[in-house]
Amino acid sequence: MAKRTDLQMVEVEGFGTVSRPPDSLRTSxxxxxxxxxxxxxxxxxxxxxRSIIGALERLQIPSLQVRNVNISVSPISERESEPGSTAPPRIIGYEATSRISVVLEGVSIDALRAESSRILEAALSAGANQTGGIRFFLxxxxxxxxxxxxxxxxxAEKSxxxxxxxxxxxxxGWRSVSTAGEEGDGRAFKRAADALDSAATTFPIEPEEIRVTAAVKARFRFAEE
Structure with missing residues (x-):
């Protein structure tokens, strides 16, 4: 997309995309x-x-960061009160939920490929009953x-x-140039293996390359030939 903005200037947009293999992963x-x-x-x-954290630490993966984020407890109530009753639903039990954060940063693509499966398998085998999937990033x-x-x-120059x-x-010559935005949130990522559950077994996970996009708006001075 381009346009002449006045008698001595032409304005263009330029777009560039590069692909890089991820070097880090995050999961919960x-x-x-x-x-x-x-x-x-x-x-x-x-x-x-504690069992899950111990199992992950025993993997002895360099640079692996494991921490318990929180444990929360909430009551479980009956779906309905007795007919005609004004009393609140009766509590019939409690649900305790724990979330563990796992991060591995600054490793090779081969290490990500090998360790992602080991991390999920160890966590699920030690008692985790849900995962948030794996997020690969730069x-x-x-x-x-x-x-x-x-x-x-x-x-932009070619245009x-x-x-x-x-x-x-x-x-x-150039008159001005400015960035017009970028793709992603500054920590470009690809998500893989979403919503795995305790039925999962060892399986390969292939990290995909991450695309990073930039855009500029440029103005060039020109002269009539």
């Missing part, structure tokens, strides 16, 4: 326990959480964004050149 695993007794449900969730996306930015500037050739004008 969950423990959900139900019981009639508040203390028993909480203690069972805590014990299972730990330092700035280099990839700068490469995409360079490509977007080159694209301006094509306009100059078609309009029989001569470009005489």
């Amino acid at each position: 695993v969950f423990v959900e326990v139900r019981g009639e007794d508040l203390k028993a449900a909480r203690e069972e969730a805590a014990a299972t959480t 730990s330092a996306p700035q280099e990839a964004y700068r490469a995409a930015l360079k490509a977007s500037i080159e694209d 301006a050149g094509a306009i100059a050739e078609a309009a029989r004008i001569k470009l005489v």
Whole structure:
């Protein structure tokens, strides 16, 4: 998309995309326990959480970060009160939920490929009954964004050149350039293996390359030939 903005200027947009293999992963695993007794449900969730953390630590994966984010307990009530009753629903049990955060940063693509399955298998085998899937990302996306930015500037130059050739004008230099946005949240990512459950067994997970996009708006001065 391009337009002449005045008698001495042409404006263009440039787009650039680069692909990079991820070097990091993040996932969360969950423990959900139900019981009639508040203390028993909480203690069972805590014990299972410790078991999962121990199983992950025994994998001895360098740079693996494992931490328990929180344990919460909520009551379970009957679906309905007795007919005609104004009393609140009766509590029939408690649900304790624990979330464990797992992060592995700055490793090779081969390490991600090998360790992602081991992490999920160890957590599920130790008692986790739900996972949030695996999120692969770039730990330092700035280099990839700068490469995409360079490509977007080159694209803008080519577009301006094509306009100059078609309009029989001569470009005489840059007037201005500004970024027009980027894809992602600054920590580019790809999600894989969503919503795995305790029925999962060892399986391969293939991290996909991450695309980082940049866009610029550029203005060039020109002269009539």
